[in-house]
Amino acid sequence: MTSFTRAVAAENSGNLEEARARYLEVLQAEPQNPSALHRLGVVELRLGRPREAVILFQQSLAIAKDLEVYLDFGSAMAAMARWDAAAAVYAAALRVAPASVDAHYGLALALHRQGRAQDAEPHYRKVLATHSHLGEVHNNLGVALQELGRFAEAAAAHREAARLDPADAGAWSKLGVALHRMGHGTEAEAVFRKAVGFAPGDAENWHNLTCLLDATGRPAEALAASRVAVALDPASGRNWLALGNAAHAARRWREAWRAASAAVRLEPSDPAARNNLGNALRELGRPQDAVAQYRAALDLQPDFALAEINLALLLSSLRDAAGALAVLRGLLARQPANGDAWRRLGRVLAEAARPDAAVAVLRNAVAIDPGEPEAHVDLAMAAAMAGWSAVSVTACRRVLRLVPDHAAALGQLVHRQRLLCDWRDLDGLEARLLRRVREGAEGVSPFDVLSCASTLADQQAAAARWAAAKARAAVPTARPQAVAAAVAARDARLRIGYLSSDFREHAMGHLMVDALETHDRSRFAVTAYSTGIDDGSALRRRLERGIERFVDLRRHTDADAARAIAADGIDILVDLTGFTTFSRSSILAARPAPVQVNWLGYPGTLGAEYVDYIVADPIVIAPGEEGFFTEQVVRLPDCYQPNDRRRVIAEATPTRADCGLPGDGFVFCCFNSPYKLTPALFDGWARILAAVPGSVLWLYAGDPQVAANLRREGEARGVNPGRLVFARPMPHAEHLARHRLADLFLDTLPYNAHTTASDALWAGLPVLTRRGTTFAGRVAASLLRAAGLPELIVDGQEAYEAAAVTLARSPGRLRDLRDRLARNRPVCALFDTPRFARHLEAAYREMWEIHRAGGAPRPITIAADDTGGPISALQGEGEAT
Known part of the structure; x- marks a missing residue:
């Protein structure tokens, strides 16, 4: 037996060190023996010394161009991840043996690993032309095709690999990826589950299933699958990334944070992990x-x-x-x-x-x-x-x-x-x-539901879903310990905070300013928290002057605003905006105050578990309706709405001609926002105009399209367009003055006049209203009761039309109503701000006493004591005392 033969025998038996020694003996005798150089290179490669192997392969090829040497040389380059060099070696092998399947496959892999899928594809296909039974090659071809965006062809390649070996989990998994990319989610899921079944311990299969479940909006299932992937391969950053995505979709924020943090630790240079952690x-x-x-x-x-x-x-x-x-x-x-x-x-x-x-x-x-x-x-x-x-x-x-x-x-x-x-x-x-709304749809603004023919149940359902959505991003806020200690040691005044975006030239500002100025500062410390713009108006300046503390939170985040309110030690936080424009209800959701109240800005429940009370009166929330309000109902004795005793009416009254009104004839008016008008209401108004010859209807229209649409609707009902007159926007004092030109204000339903009704009554204009079935549809009735004009409240459309026509035909009766309104204005409950403030303050005291005693919020009724001040009476569950 020759030395070379003994070397080969040692190599074949796995005695690599002996084989190495024998090949060196051969080369000592024959330094230019290409076979010995080649085999020694293979041994060095098997011993984990690829660099030495490369030198030997190069020496062998310098003597003789042998295909086997090229193939082993290419393997050595691949072992060192020198894919460019490997590709060059396999290309050289193909020049020696153009039909070599091994050389084509080696070149395909080397090109593919360089990101050159398009160049690799023809070499994979060369292999499959003669060796179509090789599932691994079909799989690699499929991966290359996926990278080229040719998902249907890729799916076909992976499907063939799976046909050749039905238990090949990798083939099924790759097929699932291609199907997912094609949008075939149902089939992709079935394929992924088959891969998981064949290889339940392979984290890659669980990762792929996670991504599909996450993409198809099934966060709970995606979360379960991603947890398995992480358990199987906790060192994989991509598994943690997928877990974080699933946890995020499932709104499990802490788990998402932990997963993203792990992904960043494992892959600190991965921008996607950083983004997910953010x-x-x-x-x-x-x-x-x-x-x-x-x-x-x-x-x-x-x-x-x-x-x-x-x-x-x-x-x-x-x-x-x-x-x-x-x-x-x-x-x-x-x-x-x-x-x-x-x-x-x-x-x-x-x-x-x-x-x-x-x-x-x-x-x-x-x-x-x-x-x-x-x-x-x-x-x-x-x-x-x-x-x-x-x-x-x-x-x-x-x-x-x-x-x-x-x-x-x-x-x-x-x-x-x-x-x-x-x-x-x-x-x-x-x-x-x-x-x-009744199907449970999310995203419907509760305000959009108020002016529809909605029920109290509809309004509560829409509000509850909206409030829950606002609460999702809220960060719970507690009083700092130092503040809590200071609160315990402070004076006996109750800290009231008013939160609003409308401390400006706005209906809410006009209603609230006098009540805020009238608060008893010896018993109440009042702070206004403004989240809206400073419009520079005289009303804004008056609000700033008239409140003990005025804090501008407009540029604060919701979380920072809540922290500021908590740091001020506010006892009762009153929200004056509700779900109207520029609402910041996420501040309330953070619970910055121990007692929180919904009042004035929004005529309905906020549906929020984080709001304790709603301020109302016996008209706007009738007894027995408490179950439709998430808050506990606080009933003031007269009217829930405050008013400004000092609101200015311009001295000069415009002429009828100035306002586009005819020189004579009865003037019905409605200055409500156009969204409160309905086709059914307009039908009734058309009948009223027909019954009162020469009368006109004076409406508010800031947008020319409103006037055009209403003229069209009037003509469709037989109303001459000239009998519809449209009022343009103007400063508040002048707007109040023009009420003197009207004879009767016709209210709307299902959404009444609110501030517009109190404006009309303050200006001396009687208001005719229908009593509705919701808070928003009963406000005018509450105002008229407090103004001492209950006979202007009717039930039913026929009674409403009949009353309007009767009043228009009865100038003496209408004059008596005007005179009574003028006499009542200085003394009636509607415009008695000190009386209103006493009632409101009594309500606040009751809320606080309940809280301080450790009780849960419960209904409160404030009963007026006309001889001195208000007394309060608590209600049991649904019962008036």
Whole structure:
């Protein structure tokens, strides 16, 4: 036996060190023996010394071009992950043996590992042309085709691999990935589950299943699958990333944070992990930490659009509009066709109270991606904020063509058409909206439901879902210990905080200012927390002067605002905005005060577990209706609405001609917002006008389209367009003065006149109302009762029309009503602010005493003591005392 033969025998038996020694003996005798150089190189490679092997292969090939040497040389390069060199070696092998299957396969793998899937494909196909039974090659070809975006061909390749070996879990898993990319979710899931069944211990299969379940909106199942993947391979950052995504979708914020933190520890240079950690921190109420993670993601990948958008939205929520706009404009400078970035820019501008600019930006978003419904939703909202109701209507209709059951767009469309008095298809739209509310749809603004023919149950259901959504991002806030200690040691005054976005020239401001000024400062420390704009008006300045503390929280985040209120040691926080425009109910959701109250701004329940009481009276919430209010009902004895004894009426009365009114004839008027008008109401008004010859109906119309639509509706009911007169917006004192030209205010239903009714009564104009079935439909009745004019409250449409006609034909009776209203104004409960303040303060005292005694909130009725001050009476569950 020769030395070479003994070397080969040792190599074949696994005695590699002996084989190495024998081959060296051969080469000592024959330094140019190509076979010995080749075999020694193979031994060195098997001994884990690829560099030595490479030198030997090169020496062998310098002597003789042998295919086997090339193949082993290529393997050595692959073992060192030198894929470029491996590709060169296999290409050289193919020049020696063009038909070599091994060389084609080696070259395919080397090219593929370099990211050259397109170059690898023909070599995989060369192998399969003669060796179609090789499932591994089919799988690798399928992976290359997926990378090339040819998912149908990839699925075919993986399907063939699975046919060749039905127990090949890898083939099934890769087939599932291709099917998922093709949008065949149901089949992809079945395939992934088959892969899991064949290889339940393979984390990759569970990871793939997680991604599919997450993408198809099944967070609980995705969470379960991702937990298995992490348990099987806890060292994989991508598994933790998938777990974090699933936990985020399931709203399990702490688990999402832990998973994202693990992904960052394992893959600190992965920008996606940083972005996900930012998302989790944002949801946990740690916005500054989230900003740092988004910025870290962008440091790693400056063109990471998703992280830029997340950062911009968070900066906007932190009231850093300038920072948010800079981020988004930078993104759009690089990607001007990024519709999502345009949409987010529009949202930031809207949140920064720049709705006109938002509309312009959102037009770009919908032009780039006209099939994206949320872009049209945002355009509708921005246009509504800008007062462009027609643009908002068009956008809402586009949303509903794309997503017919889009509840938020449906509610917005109903409200916007109401604002325009565009009643085409309105009955059908309202019926659809109420059906969606009753089906449990989320996203419907409760305010949009109030002016529909909704029930108390409908209003509570819509409010509860809205309130719960607002609470999701709220960070619980407690009084700091130092504040708690200071509260215990302070004076005996009760700390009342009023929260509103409307401390300005606004109906709420006009109603509240006198009551705020009249609070007994020896017993109550009052703070106003303003979250709205400073409009520079005289009313704003009066509010600032008339309140003990006026705090501007407009630029505070909801969390920071809640912390500020808690730090002030507020005992009772009263929300004056509710779910109207610019609501900040997430502040309430953080529970900054031990007792929280819904009052005045929103005529209905907030449906929020974090609000304890609603201030009402016996008319607006009738006995027995308490179950439709999530809050406990507090009934004041006269009227829930305060008024300003000092509101100014301009001395000069405009002429009828100035206001477009005829020189004579009876003037019915309604200065309510147009959204409170309904087709059925207008039917009745048309009949009233027909029954009172020469009369006119004077309506408020800030938008010319409102007037045009109402004239059209009037003509359809036989009303001469000249009998409809439209009032333009004007300063409040002058607006009150023009009431002197009207004879009778006709109220609306299902949503009454509220501030507009008290304005009319203050100006001396009688108001005729129908009593409705909800809070919003009974306010005018409450006002008239408190003003001493209960006979102007009727039940039913026929009685309403008959009363209007009778009063128009009875000038003496109407004059008596005016005279009585003039006599009552200085003394009636409606305009007796000190009396009102005493009742309200008694209610606050009762709320606080219940809380201080450790009791749960319960109904309260305040009974007036006309001889000195109010006394209070607590109610049992649903029972008046």
